[in-house]
Amino acid sequence: MQTSLPEALLATDKGQRAEAILRSCVHCGFCNATCPTYQLLGDELDGPRGRIYQIKEFLETGVASPRINTHLDRCLTCRACETTCPSGVEYAELLEIAREKLPNDRPWWKRLLIEGLKFAVPRRGLFRLVVAAGNLTKPLLPNSLARKVPPLRMADPLRTGEHPRKVIVLQGCVQSVSTPEVNAHLAMLLDRNGIEVVMLPEEQCCGSLALHLSDDDAMRQVMQHNLKALSPWMDSVEAVISTASGCGVTLRDYGRHLINTADAEAAVRMASKTVDVATYLAQCGITFQASREERRIAWHAPCTLQHGQRSRGTVESLLIGAGYELTEVADRHLCCGSAGTYSILQSELGTQLRDNKVAALEAGQPDLIATANIGCQLHLASAAGVPVVHWVQLLR
Ligand code: SF4
Ligand code: SF4
Structure with a gap:
């Protein structure tokens, strides 16, 4: 795809990345076949190829088409299009770049909801209170809303002994409130096989919430906080594991998100140690x-x-x-x-x-x-x- 991005944008790292990604697209449209929103809505503007065109036009002209946020907000960032694309277009990264630059013309209630989610979900104590309140008022809520209230569970005590082999298991935010039994079960499995689980109390949300809600500053802040907590362990653990694949994908991308910052090296190191729990268990030979x-x-x-x-x-x-x-x-x-x-x-x-x-x-x-x-x-x-x-x- 030919592009003519403005010089000022091309002078930035993100502008150069956007140009490289846009140019890799040959607009064949194969990606539409596996896009869930294109399948449901049947509108080219709600498929990956159409979204790429809308982003290209916005980045080239600086003018946001009236419904661009609607079409981009409908994207799940599921990346099925990336798996299908024969040209290796890194669509999700392009979407991140565009979302960060687009004006926020969403209705006031949606902006308020987004701010509320950004504030409450990553703060474990507050999120626990919100979930507790949701569970208490569940009988008063309409069924459609009541079914969305996540459960509140107390963490089982961690059963892990001291072993020379160690892994860090990240607790996450929503998972630590609603299904802490998952990590407790993993700790028990690993302990039984001579691997100690290290959990870091100072660990925060991995940053994926802020990333998906296009708050780059908040994302980098939590990533830098997590690196401070994790980095001293890098020589003594075999791996950093997340049992939530949504957190895992973001953790493995810390290097890209913190490129050109003072934490770039530590981010790459941590990301290279991060593996999905399935990969780790399969490699363990248990x-x-x-x-x-x-x-x-x-x-x-x-x-x-x-x-x-x-x-x-x-x-x-x-x-x-x-x-x-x-x-x-x-x-x-x-x-x-x-x-x-x-x-x-x-x-x-x-x-x-x-x-x-x-x-x-x-x-x-x-x-x-x-x-x-x-x-x-x-x-x-x-x-x-x-x-x-x-x-x-x-x-x-
Ligand atoms: S993103 Fe990939 S599959 Fe989709 S139109 Fe571009 S080159 Fe084709
Ligand atoms: S990320 Fe998913 S929803 Fe978004 S364009 Fe690609 S396939 Fe469609």
Whole structure:
């Protein structure tokens, strides 16, 4: 694709990246075939190719077309288009660059909601209070809203002894409030196999919330805070692990987000130590067994795992190796509609995608649905007829 970005933009790192990404697109449109919003809405402007054109026009002219924010906000950042694209277009990074530069003409209530989410979700104590209040008032809420209130669980005590082999397991923000049992279960599995789990109390949200809500300053601030906490451990741990694939994909991208800052080197080092929990467990050479009587599992690979981290097949192998049977699931590449805060900010599309995904997952009559990201887990559980669990809990 030919571009003519203004000189002032090209003088910046982001301008150069935008130009390189735009130029790699050959506008073939293959990506539309796997885009969930294009499938639902059938509008070129709500598909990846159309969004790339809108971004190009905006970056070239500096003029935002009247509905550009609507079309870009409808994007889930699921990155299915990146997996499909034969030219390797790094669409998500281009979208980040555009979102940061676009004027914020969203309605006042949406801006307020976004500010509220940015403020409350990453602060564990406050988020716990909000979730507690939501659970208390649940009987008074309309059913559609009540089903969206995440559960509040107290963390199980961590069962981990001291071992020479150590890994850092990140707690996350939403997961530490709603499903702390996932990391507790992982700690127990690793401890049993001679690996100590280190959790850092000073760790904060990984930064993906601020990233998805286009608040670059807040994103860099939490990333720098986390690096301060994590960096002293880099020589003594084998890996940094997140059991939430949405956090994992952001952690592995710290180097790119902190490029040209004083923390660039530390960010690259930490990111290179970060692995998805499935990759780590598969490399450990441990033989796992099934922890549940139920055997039929419908596996939902989060977009952040299959498209973001390009990890495919590892969880499936571990589950099959432990004795589970995986049911057939159609359209595995499609997003479930959770996508960070998408299910809240784009509730209608998020609900449609969720219902389609639940139907696809339940078609094979599974006993359980398993997934790898807290957002997907809670979103699917709000509509599924069978329990939705983190796959790590299925191993012992
Ligand atoms: S992003 Fe990739 S698949 Fe989509 S139009 Fe451009 S080159 Fe084709
Ligand atoms: S990231 Fe997902 S929703 Fe956005 S354009 Fe790509 S495929 Fe479509």
